[in-house]
Amino acid sequence: MPAPRSNNRRSLSASLVSLTLDRADPGSLQDQLYDQLRELILSGRLAVGARLPSTRALARELACSRNTTVNAYDRLFAEGYLESQAGSGTYVSGVLPEDLLRTSNQDSSMNPESTPRPDRPMGLSSRGESFVSLRQGGPPDLAAFTLGVPEIGSFPFELWARLLTRTWRRPTSELWRPGDAAGHGPLREAIAQYVRAARAVECDWRQVIITSGAQLGLSLAAQCLLDPGDKVWVENPGYAGLHGPLLAAGLVPVPVPVDDQGLSLEDGLARAPDAKMAVVTPSHHYPLGTVMSLPRRLALLDWARDRSAWILEDDYDSEYRYAGRPLSALQGLDRAGRVIYIGSFSKVLFPALRLGYVVAPLEISEFLVQARAALEDHPSTVAQPALAAFFAEGHFAAHIRRMRRLYASRQACLVRAAEAHLSDLLVLKPDEAGLHLLARLSAPLALRMDDQTASAKARRAGIVAPALSRFYSGATGGQGLLLGYAGVSETEIPEKVRILAEALG
Amino acid sequence: MPAPRSNNRRSLSASLVSLTLDRADPGSLQDQLYDQLRELILSGRLAVGARLPSTRALARELACSRNTTVNAYDRLFAEGYLESQAGSGTYVSGVLPEDLLRTSNQDSSMNPESTPRPDRPMGLSSRGESFVSLRQGGPPDLAAFTLGVPEIGSFPFELWARLLTRTWRRPTSELWRPGDAAGHGPLREAIAQYVRAARAVECDWRQVIITSGAQLGLSLAAQCLLDPGDKVWVENPGYAGLHGPLLAAGLVPVPVPVDDQGLSLEDGLARAPDAKMAVVTPSHHYPLGTVMSLPRRLALLDWARDRSAWILEDDYDSEYRYAGRPLSALQGLDRAGRVIYIGSFSKVLFPALRLGYVVAPLEISEFLVQARAALEDHPSTVAQPALAAFFAEGHFAAHIRRMRRLYASRQACLVRAAEAHLSDLLVLKPDEAGLHLLARLSAPLALRMDDQTASAKARRAGIVAPALSRFYSGATGGQGLLLGYAGVSETEIPEKVRILAEALG
Numbered sequence A, B: 001m002p003a004p005r006s007n008n009r010r011s012l013s014a015s016l017v018s019l020t021l022d023r024a025d026p027g028s029l030q031d032q033l034y035d036q037l038r039e040l041i042l043s044g045r046l047a048v049g050a051r052l053p054s055t056r057a058l059a060r061e062l063a064c065s066r067n068t069t070v071n072a073y074d075r076l077f078a079e080g081y082l083e084s085q086a087g088s089g090t091y092v093s094g095v096l097p098e099d100l101l102r103t104s105n106q107d108s109s110m111n112p113e114s115t116p117r118p119d120r121p122m123g124l125s126s127r128g129e130s131f132v133s134l135r136q137g138g139p140p141d142l143a144a145f146t147l148g149v150p151e152i153g154s155f156p157f158e159l160w161a162r163l164l165t166r167t168w169r170r171p172t173s174e175l176w177r178p179g180d181a182a183g184h185g186p187l188r189e190a191i192a193q194y195v196r197a198a199r200a201v202e203c204d205w206r207q208v209i210i211t212s213g214a215q216l217g218l219s220l221a222a223q224c225l226l227d228p229g230d231k232v233w234v235e236n237p238g239y240a241g242l243h244g245p246l247l248a249a250g251l252v253p254v255p256v257p258v259d260d261q262g263l264s265l266e267d268g269l270a271r272a273p274d275a276k277m278a279v280v281t282p283s284h285h286y287p288l289g290t291v292m293s294l295p296r297r298l299a300l301l302d303w304a305r306d307r308s309a310w311i312l313e314d315d316y317d318s319e320y321r322y323a324g325r326p327l328s329a330l331q332g333l334d335r336a337g338r339v340i341y342i343g344s345f346s347k348v349l350f351p352a353l354r355l356g357y358v359v360a361p362l363e364i365s366e367f368l369v370q371a372r373a374a375l376e377d378h379p380s381t382v383a384q385p386a387l388a389a390f391f392a393e394g395h396f397a398a399h400i401r402r403m404r405r406l407y408a409s410r411q412a413c414l415v416r417a418a419e420a421h422l423s424d425l426l427v428l429k430p431d432e433a434g435l436h437l438l439a440r441l442s443a444p445l446a447l448r449m450d451d452q453t454a455s456a457k458a459r460r461a462g463i464v465a466p467a468l469s470r471f472y473s474g475a476t477g478g479q480g481l482l483l484g485y486a487g488v489s490e491t492e493i494p495e496k497v498r499i500l501a502e503a504l505g
Helices: A029-042 A055-062 A066-078 A097-104 A126-134 A157-169 A185-199 A214-225 A240-248 A265-271 A294-307 A362-376 A384-392 A395-421 A443-448 A451-460 A492-504 B029-042 B055-062 B066-078 B097-104 B126-134 B157-168 B185-199 B214-225 B240-248 B265-271 B294-307 B362-376 B384-392 B395-421 B443-448 B451-460 B492-504
Strands: A082-085 A089-092 A208-211 A231-236 A252-259 A277-280 A310-314 A339-344 A356-359 A426-428 A436-441 A480-484 B082-085 B089-092 B208-211 B231-236 B252-259 B277-280 B310-314 B339-344 B356-359 B426-428 B436-441 B480-484
Touching (some): A029 A066, A066 A082, A066 A451, A126 A240, A214 A310, A214 A339, A252 A265, A265 A294, A294 A310, A362 B126, A362 B214, A384 A395, A451 A480, B066 B451, B214 B240, B214 B339, B265 B294, B384 B395, B395 B426, B395 B492
Antiparallel strands (some): B082 B089
8 A cells, every 4th residue: 555755854964865665666665675774885875884873763764664664774784785873873884785795706806906996995905805804893893692702700800900900010131021932931821831731732832933923823823834735624603814824925725614523524525626825723612612523623633633734723712622632732633833823812811912922833933923923913911921920820720710610501591591582593512622612593594584684673771692604704604593692691681682582583 | 193083983973975076176275165064064964053153163074273163154155145143052943045046036026937846845936935035034132232232131021011001901892892903092192292392204094004024014014005016116225124024025125335424316216217116224234224304305205205116114113213313204305295204113112012003195004904904904902001091191202212212222231341351343433313323344353354254253252233335235235233232231232342352362
């Protein structure tokens, strides 16, 4: 039934004046609205960061049902054109899906000849555009259930402040002088001891290089051990943060499927038999949680030895295992010196610390240090001595033990709350390790929406629940939501789960 | 007169047993010794880090005059095969001159196809080998007259420790959470205010990105604005620290001579008319101290505008100008948005801090931030809030004023001491700015030795005085010694100058 269209457009922003819904059009009203909004965004008439009217206001303006506007917005959310901040409205996203799609074909985006762009904005290079499109938006939200946010209320900041003061009140010249590119000696020794004891990593302190986190570790290995154009197996699904360092080093990431035993060596060999490196999370796959089986580990090590290839082992959350036997690092099985092991303190202490480490085979560690010196001089010594003291005085081990109990309890709380409120919608399995759970979409929910739509609905309700399919490259991704529970208290968890259930209900 | 050769070789290391001096050989004994030692080093029979006998012991062993061994050692020092630590002996250098020579041809070393190296040690890539050879040895000595070491005794560490404690005792979530890739907001604002007021840089805080120093600033610009294979004008002589980030980004550095007005645009256009970036130190050339003239500045800006090229302005020691009118930054003259300005706090506060900044044109600053996020997430917030408070409470300005008086006085002291003790050997000119002076070799000294020999003699006497010719790429470099005075007290300066005079006398 055609309805009279409203003539009152004063409350809409000028760029929305052109919106018209044609009841005679064979396309549904929500498809028309979706198409027109998308076109306004892509043409730039709705600029990045522009605020959109609420679904209610827009429905009133267009004299359509609110369902129409909600569904059109949801689709634009799900596809990344819109973003929202809890309670503060709906905005055009900073990085649009078209930018993202453009770089999913890494081969051509890395080769300037193959993609002439005379219309490149702002004088960015071809590589620069690829960088820009790697990243979606700014720093993450702290809302439940953001991934990778540890519990902070329990971190002993008073102690941390005291350790900093002790270091800096009357520093020796060793502290203020230009430092060692490998990092502060006592911290290297403390980390070597820790990874030997806790992770069965075989190393001494000379093999430990202090970094600003996993990305710098990957950069050093990539710059030192590979040449531009070399191929690198990366896990699919996997950690998107790998792509910046790989792009900077001119490498070609080759996504390799992960099965129930970890990265599929067979698929890797089929897709890129000449790969020079594999980047893996064998202890606890990110984000699926799979543990790489022993046969797969040995096969991967054999591959690296036989092909003179390298394995980069990202042991990103190995500190948190709640059940089962702690698994040794892949590095400890390596007899050929082909594994570079990286870890970070962002999830163990606090994210803004930005300290991590590389453990490299002794024969190459001094070269990685020299590359570090050439790339970025040496790491700041402001926090390193305090962190070394935090280890030496037993605070590190004590903090991990406390957090392990806390996170195990929070995971159990999340599983219980999900059973109570989400059982028709999401299927959660407990995990023996980590800081998040994977919630698969239930069959009835999957009939109604895909995971990106579900994630968008959650975000609009103030809940962060990243869609699993976003961690895949290529069209066929698994469907699910990832729920980071480490930073959410047990009083909050049931409430947030209820909100999530309502948003998806 | 042929002398009987000693049979007692027990005190020589096994690898030196093969040394033999043949009096019948037409080559001088010192040439024979030089050739044989060099061959032992290059063949690896004398390993990196191996300790050599003293000149006295070796002369005794070989039954030659001590002059022979001293001269052979001096030559090996001058050419970089040997290095010494004050009072602790003579060692085979960590990076040998052959490695350095290999990478002076950047074109071929950056292209893996053109330099097949089946015998590559340790599995380093071709690029990895280039990295390794960029760097000579570890962190710098603190002995007089090391370059770039500021006065530390006067740094208010008690205050610094208090500011750190204040930040970290009870941090807000803004501090511990994953941060903004551009850096801590209040620090960005403080730096924007400072560079506007002190350097006439035109910017607001959104254009300021916090880095770990000049190298990361260059990396971000290189990765975002240039593509692999692009050419970059670099000053000749110039700062060797540029080469790591350029190599990592796959760029081709093109050395361009510096004349008395700064980088020669004419030479740049002749050598690489299609260069996409120029990296310059216009306020105070490193290491010559030249100030780029206004006509040259305007011509360079015109070049960048007309060719859509970029200028990276490294304002590395602009805080310290003792006489004459402070010069505005090149950035302040730029009307086309082609200048990226970088600065660092290593020489203003203390080297191990590792904080610096980029000021980018507004249109590209957000892209550089996104590249930073993709490459290395965000800078640590451990020190940033304390540094922001250091600015906000006026300590930064006060510290610079104190240091400016101190360094001016130290420079005058160095000039006086050189007049008293070095006037036959070195010609020092006062400089209106900076933290070091350039001492040209006097004509009589230049007849006796080149600057690398002079530098090696100084090092053996415990004095660090880098040779100017090492800052040049290509064969014809200027001759001189660089004397960093900022970190040397006025009681030490005359004594160290006397030791230097003796070493060269």
